[in-house]
Structures are given as C-alpha cells and as structure tokens.
Amino acid sequence: MTLHRFTNQHEACPEGQELIHVDCVSHTYPDGSVGIHQMCFRVHPGEIVGLCGANGSGKSTLIEHLNGLLEPSEGRIAVLGADMKGRRKDIWKNVGIVFQRSDDQLFAPTVLDDVMFGPINMGLSIADAKKAAEEALETVGAAHLAQKMPNYLSGGQKRLVCIAGVLAMKPKVIAMDEPTSDLDPQHAEIVEQIIRDLRNRHGISVVIATHDMDMAARLCDRICVVKGGSIIADGTPADVFYDGQILAESGLKKPRVAETYEAICRVTGTSPCNRPITPEDLALCVEEMLKERLKTNLGDTQNSSKDFASGGI
Numbered sequence: 175m176t177l178h179r180f181t182n183q184h185e186a187c188p189e190g191q192e193l194i195h196v197d198c199v200s201h202t203y204p205d206g207s208v209g210i211h212q213m214c215f216r217v218h219p220g221e222i223v224g225l226c227g228a229n230g231s232g233k234s235t236l237i238e239h240l241n242g243l244l245e246p247s248e249g250r251i252a253v254l255g256a257d258m259k260g261r262r263k264d265i266w267k268n269v270g271i272v273f274q275r276s277d278d279q280l281f282a283p284t285v286l287d288d289v290m291f292g293p294i295n296m297g298l299s300i301a302d303a304k305k306a307a308e309e310a311l312e313t314v315g316a317a318h319l320a321q322k323m324p325n326y327l328s329g330g331q332k333r334l335v336c337i338a339g340v341l342a343m344k345p346k347v348i349a350m351d352e353p354t355s356d357l358d359p360q361h362a363e364i365v366e367q368i369i370r371d372l373r374n375r376h377g378i379s380v381v382i383a384t385h386d387m388d389m390a391a392r393l394c395d396r397i398c399v400v401k402g403g404s405i406i407a408d409g410t411p412a413d414v415f416y417d418g419q420i421l422a423e424s425g426l427k428k429p430r431v432a433e434t435y436e437a438i439c440r441v442t443g444t445s446p447c448n449r450p451i452t453p454e455d456l457a458l459c460v461e462e463m464l465k466e467r468l469k470t471n472l473g474d475t476q477n478s479s480k481d482f483a484s485g486g487i
C-alpha cells in the first residue's frame with residue numbers, strides 16, 4: 175500500500191472489489207454547513223480503517239453515511255457494488271454503526287431485548303433473533319448482562335452491549351464513532367481487543383473514527399486523514415504518522431511510539447529501524463540497536479586487546 179495524497183480537485187475514485195465505496199460525496203446539512211466535501215473513501219474486506227481528523231473535520235458525518243442514516247446531497251455510495259440510493263434497509267443489513275454516545279443506541283427494557291431488536295427488524299424469527307443476540311453478547315463478553323436494564327449499566331458495559339447489538343445483525347462492516355473515548359484504560363483495551371477479534375475471527379471490516387492516535391497506530395491497517403470534510407491522505411499508519419506535512423496540515427498529533435523513535439534517532443544520531451508504529455516494533459528496534467552497539471563495543475575491546483598484546487599500545 176502506498177500513501178495517497180488527495181488534491182482539492184475532483185479526483186477519479188474508481189470502484190473495485192471494496193465492500194463500501196463512497197465516491198466524492200458532498201453532504202450539506204439543512205443549515206448550510208458542509209459535512210462532507212469531495213470525499214473518496216473505500217472499505218476493503220478484512221481491514222480496520224481509522225478515520226483521523228480534528229474536531230468538525232467530518233468523521234461522524236462520513237460514518238453516518240456508511241449505513242444510510244445520512245444520504246449524500248451529491249455523489250454515490252455503493253455497498254458490494256450496488257448503489258445504495260434509497261435502499262436504507264440494504265445498507266443496515268451490511269453495515270452497522272456503533273454510536274459515540276451509547277445512550278443514543280440503547281432503548282429496550284433489557285439488554286437481551288435491545289440486542290434482539292436489530293435481528294427482529296431484519297426479519298428473523300424470535301427464536302433466531304434470540305440465538306443471534308446471545309451469540310453476539312457472548313462474543314463481546316457480555317452474556318452475563320442479558321437480563322439487566324441498559325440504563326443501569328456502566329459506560330463500559332453499555333459500549334459492549336452496543337457493539338453486540340450491531341454484531342447480532344451479522345454485518346460485513348461495523349463503523350464505530352470514538353469507540354473508546356469515554357472508557358477507562360481497562361475497558362478501552364477490551365474494546366480494542368474486540369475490534370481486533372471482529373476482523374481476525376469474524377472477518378468483519380471495522381471503521382473507527384478516533385482522536386486517539388496511539389490506538390489508531392496500534393490497531394489500524396489503514397489510516398484516512400480527514401480535513402474540512404475531505405480525506406486528504408490515505409495510507410498505512412507508518413506512512414501517515416511519519417509524514418510531518420500531513421500531520422501539520424491536519425492538526426494530528428504523532429503517536430507516542432513515533433515520537434519516542436524520533437527522540438531515539440535524535441539522541442543517538444542513528445535511524446536504527448524503519449518507522450516503528452507499535453510498542454512491539456519499537457521494543458524490537460531498540461533491542462536490535464543495543465545488540466549492534468554491543469557487537470561494535472565488543473569488536474572495539476577485542477581490537478584494543480590485540481593491539482595491547484602486540485605491543486601496539
């Protein structure tokens with residue numbers, strides 16, 4: 175994958191084998207605010223895509239287009255190659271959204287009822303909907319909450335139930351708006367692991383809008399940088415997070431791993447590895463650097479001993 179920089183001009187956004195294809199959509203809200211402007215966005219099978227951008231850049235607006243909550247004022251959204259104009263139900267079947275505020279999503283008297291709502295709405299029998307809901311709750315580790323009232327759950331528990339509610343509909347893509355923003359570190363880690371499992375075990379592609387660049391670097395296969403309602407760059411986390419120009423242009427902060435690596439390069443005057451992006455990458459990089467140093471130091475010591483033995487010193 176190579177980094178793609180989008181220009182301000184209308185660019186071709188050719189369709190391929192992707193699950194979702196958003197072609198240069200413009201969305202203008204009723205009050206005239208521009209939510210999306212000349213956007214080219216794709217979701218491929220089996221990937222986690224991060225939408226990163228400043229407040230108001232258009233991440234939530236894009237996410238709400240992905241499952242038909244909003245429709246483009248201009249342009250086209252295709253899911254599995256089919257134009258989705260006026261086909262909201264078909265979008266829901268394939269693409270689920272987990273909202274930033276769980277309370278916007280939960281409404282039923284019990285957790286089980288809530289998670290069954292989607293499958294029932296899709297036409298499943300009560301028995302099949304119950305089975306799908308129980309499986310989804312099990313997948314996110316929330317089976318024990320089935321008979322609880324959603325209102326009384328903690329923020330972390332509500333987030334799990336919201337993910338289960340979407341998962342129960344067996345979508346091909348799940349889009350999550352700020353999935354970990356209001357969670358403690360332990361629950362954030364649980365949600366992060368669920369996102370990985372959705373991709374790895376269930377083959378579901380996940381789109382996350384986030385301000386957490388550390389998480390985006392650890393988790394995403396691809397990062398789309400959003401600014402002023404457009405995607406201005408699309409590439410691997412390393413491509414994006416080691417590109418000072420893109421970061422400055424979009425107001426994004428470097429992840430801590432990249433910051434630490436650059437500090438190591440500055441202090442040691444070397445570039446011991448190629449753009450580490452996860453803590454594990456960085457640890458391996460430092461290990462390699464230390465091994466190299468040890469080898470060099472050992473070589474120097476052996477040479478001095480030889481010089482000494484031959485009377486050179």
Ligand SMILES: Nc1ncnc2c1ncn2[C@@H]1O[C@H](COP(=O)(O)OP(=O)(O)OP(=O)(O)O)[C@@H](O)[C@H]1O
Pocket residue numbers: 203204205207208209227228229230231232233234235236
């Ligand atoms: N319902 C709405 N009515 C009018 N304008 C809106 C509405 N929702 C969003 N906007 C405007 O659309 C633009 C994009 O907003 P959006 O919420 O998509 O950004 P965002 O990147 O998700 O921001 P944040 O990171 O703060 O959640 C902003 O200028 C915003 O003010």
